Amino acid sequence: MVHPHRYFDANPIRRDIAIALYEKVAHLPLVCPHGHVDPRLLAGNDRFPNPAALIVVPDHYIFRMLYSQGVQLEELGIPRQDGGPVEADPRKIWQRFADHFHLFRGTPTGCWLKHEFADVFGIDETLTSANAMAIYDRIEDCLARPEFLPRALFDRFRIEVLCTTDAATDSLEYHQQIRDSAWPGLVLPTFRPDACINLMAPGWKAEIARLGELTGSDIGSYRAFIQALEARRVFFRQMGARATDHAALSMFTGELSDTEAEAIFTRALAGNATEGDLHLFTGHMFMELARMSVDDGMVMQVHPGSFRNHNQEIFQRFGADKGCDIPVGTEYTRNLRPLLNKFGNHPAFRMVVFTLDETTYSRELAPLAGHYPALRLGPAWWFFDSIEGMTRYRYATTETAGIYNTAGFNDDTRAFPSIPARHDLSRRVDANFLADLVARHIVDHAEAEEMIVDLAYNLVKQTYRMEDIRLPEPVAG
Amino acid sequence: MVHPHRYFDANPIRRDIAIALYEKVAHLPLVCPHGHVDPRLLAGNDRFPNPAALIVVPDHYIFRMLYSQGVQLEELGIPRQDGGPVEADPRKIWQRFADHFHLFRGTPTGCWLKHEFADVFGIDETLTSANAMAIYDRIEDCLARPEFLPRALFDRFRIEVLCTTDAATDSLEYHQQIRDSAWPGLVLPTFRPDACINLMAPGWKAEIARLGELTGSDIGSYRAFIQALEARRVFFRQMGARATDHAALSMFTGELSDTEAEAIFTRALAGNATEGDLHLFTGHMFMELARMSVDDGMVMQVHPGSFRNHNQEIFQRFGADKGCDIPVGTEYTRNLRPLLNKFGNHPAFRMVVFTLDETTYSRELAPLAGHYPALRLGPAWWFFDSIEGMTRYRYATTETAGIYNTAGFNDDTRAFPSIPARHDLSRRVDANFLADLVARHIVDHAEAEEMIVDLAYNLVKQTYRMEDIRLPEPVAG
């Protein structure tokens, strides 16, 4: 089912090199600098409810594919915004999932699930309509056992550090609970202020009010807003944050004068901001956030180019993150220039840029990262955290930027039990890429042996300034 | 000459898997849901005139390449718009073609021609200056024999259904002739109303007048226009049409109010429409055509992004379709949103989108098709119906949309004798793609065996709602 040499090229010469390289990193700890696991999971350490709630309901990779083939989201138990009825029987959800499992052939979701079934739950068969209930029962059996509690899995997965993604207004109470517990697992927050910046979003004013409460200030001005964000960054740093995270439709950056920023902010507070205001303000805030990163050393992650909630009907009925975020073309050379001209040469600044527009890798991003000291390329992301996506990323970027201007791997997932599968797939893809370079005598074996460790482990730690972190030694049994 | 294992990867492990997969579909009937064969060919069933008229003169893939290297179109017998003299000797045309046959090395035209020469005409040599006349004579000998009449070839090619492309104002008289004949071959029309919609085209008013005649209405208003189109769709459905077909420069969609649509239509009738009107009207008509497809169940095919008649001098001297249609960049995420938001969740709607801009596959089209139930990705098309083009298409789309949101294969050709070569090439490419997945243990053999049949046969029939069609059993000899 999951072949030990999966994802490697079929050519024996290359495959054998890939196997040897992979084996050097297969068992290295997992460094997870960017992801969406809910910290409550590890704070509470409660058992996972059932296979459908664990695997199907939270994973929009899975249910969007079934939806694309005519399965209604209600039939998969996706909660409705209006609280209306949806499928409540996890077995029925699981059966529908199994009935459509063939849709995932050739997809990363298919790869991760096969790995997860096999390595986490010991299930070696492919899920089918026929074996759906038997497999459900076997996973259910696992979930009832203490070694399948979240913290036990965290330890078993050898996670060295797991970074979550948290609103600027998050109390980080679950992170505090984890710190207060005896459990040594390292779970760090990431500062994501998008909801404070997106001044056209319906919830923006509430978010600003909450920001004011948390910082004990009345955010009646742009200046107060900036001070509040800075205060929250201090708090996040105290709680261990190493990075910030920012989404945007475009990568536009550009500084406003204080007067202009203040005017937009005031309009927004009065409910009169425009789309043009949002565009300018977002571009300006990227400049401000870069300045703050220079000051406090947090790594600034940016991932533009996703048109959120493209399907209005699904958004209205089920809310955000339902598989309807669709990429748009993005531009970096002109858009990043103001930011990189101001901060890109600064040794204290570190920026990681992700893209959903593959065409920008060789044309814009690799040339930029191959020049500006502050810039690192984030790994192939979202629709591209896949065998072919990652492979194209390496071939598109390495010749211009080298591997040393890339940021290692991010699993970027909320699907906690899929984390080992994702890292493993990435390590295999990188090993296979390097094996191609070795087989064609572009790099030699000794170089590749260093490079695979860099790609699987060192680069992510350097990029996110986590060299100080080490996996605790296992307690001798 | 045509190697039995052509187009498969040279790695024996992968190649052997590819051969096994290909053999499962090599002899399946051909389903041709989209193409440009002239129905007169099969209505009249007359012999093909001569090798040059069969192969060179109608194929702009061929003569554009010779033109790019300095051969004048007159020398190849391409008719002039002004009726002026062009080469009339088919042997001289054929000799020029042969003299430049090396230009097609590494091109799909080269691949198809080699296959066509070998499999249709039994010619195993590569065409050269030296053997040009000998090969001409051998093809000429074939064409004189009854088994090379169009219907005989249709049967020999095992074409299950052949869809033509027909103006909304076409009488479909040749389709009627075929239906009236004893011959059981299934030839179906496709509804293409472009000439009625392109209100800036010189012939638009004549087309509208013809539309009025055919529907017995005076098309003096937008409302009458819509009713006439609907009437023609009813007729096309009665004649067996399963699909509609639409070209556009951009994929812009957006609904106008009745008043706005009426105003533009009135301006156009008065000869006062603008490019802006055309843009808005085309975008609006996409909405209308989608609505009609929901109503009558015809599959809506759209292929944007071709800048037609780029070379003004060639267009003036020789007319349209002379190899001067050049792609432009296209955008789908924003442009398709109005249409997909209105109809994309509707179970009765089926839309097949083609692209000439490969960058949109992974960035926009696969994410859209991997979410919206109504959307299927058309196959790699035009400049991309080639070994590498199709291969890149599969690698770019499968991980995000799976194979089950793709539409199988279209040959899209007017070159009737090349149809088997085109399907065969596509089947080989898909087999080779799947063999790569099997060899890397991404899917297993059993999965791939289902997938290759899906790609070669099932998906096209499902997509075009042709499950009811089956090849007639051959009459026992």
Added chain:
Amino acid sequence: MVHPHRYFDANPIRRDIAIALYEKVAHLPLVCPHGHVDPRLLAGNDRFPNPAALIVVPDHYIFRMLYSQGVQLEELGIPRQDGGPVEADPRKIWQRFADHFHLFRGTPTGCWLKHEFADVFGIDETLTSANAMAIYDRIEDCLARPEFLPRALFDRFRIEVLCTTDAATDSLEYHQQIRDSAWPGLVLPTFRPDACINLMAPGWKAEIARLGELTGSDIGSYRAFIQALEARRVFFRQMGARATDHAALSMFTGELSDTEAEAIFTRALAGNATEGDLHLFTGHMFMELARMSVDDGMVMQVHPGSFRNHNQEIFQRFGADKGCDIPVGTEYTRNLRPLLNKFGNHPAFRMVVFTLDETTYSRELAPLAGHYPALRLGPAWWFFDSIEGMTRYRYATTETAGIYNTAGFNDDTRAFPSIPARHDLSRRVDANFLADLVARHIVDHAEAEEMIVDLAYNLVKQTYRMEDIRLPEPVAG
């Protein structure tokens, strides 16, 4: 270190074909129609100063990569615009280079350097911190010997012709010195009038003044400007130029009326030109330059899409060409239409277009080159003159344009000793590409044997109209 079968696919079937094809062209002379070697080098024939000055300081491929990882340009001896102090010790520069040599793993610079070290200097080890000084000494020893003088290397490299790139206002005195010498090496100028056309550049008026001096005219009008350019072209032709060379941010072309052109030119002379003027004027000058090429037969090379001097701080401190030129997206279908419609069908016109935007190869450039007789695709360029870049170029263009609408290879380098490495890499990549076509039975061995010679030698000579040039027979020793 440099493996004899490097860069070929690891699959033995394909590799063996690639080796056989490569061997047919490995020793063919080098035709260099486009590059940036300083003609002074070959006029003076002085010894190269030292390894750092030869390899590190002039090569922005090298120092931009070190800069991206935090090495300051001052530390690498890059001269400052203000004449301020930079590292003057070539050994320290070399040591820093060696300390960071791992950054070039998997990059073309890494490949070229390994080849150059081995084949030019006989050094088979990989450069490391430890062996840096030993390797420095060995290169230094070489440079002191007469067989490492520029002309000796030129002859040893078997360069049939080397074209330089020269401002329209260059006196070509070094070219004259070479012609006046007894040495038979063929070094030809290329006409590059960019500095005369870019009317927003600070030095533009000085350049126009110099143009006036050289042509004995007072350039007070657009008409005089055009006449002066024409006069310079006559001079360049007399000095052996075969081609012109033009950069631009966009590929926009479009004719202005004489009045409009005159008005812009007058504004520019008065220091009042705008960015809009520059855009229109550049587009107009492309039309004019094409007209001149029709008249005098010089091949017109255009390479749009580089945003020059992106990093303002580096530009101010170190000047242009410091690794801060970053590509932007480009458009050809609409932009080239005016030019191609006017001149693209003309048999006397030959245009070579380069791109830094890979997405345009399959979408726009290959379709255009596969139709217009005047157009040839320049080779994969700059960030793409690399194993993967060239490979993707062939796969993206061949199916649509064939190989016969491509322009062979350009080394495009100022790094003289890297020339053989660059041609060798290109020949290997093409051999490996063709081997794939042979192994998959797309072309046969005999075809591939012709094609590899065309790609390595014939096409560049045809494209640049150099069929009359032949390498002088070596003098019998």
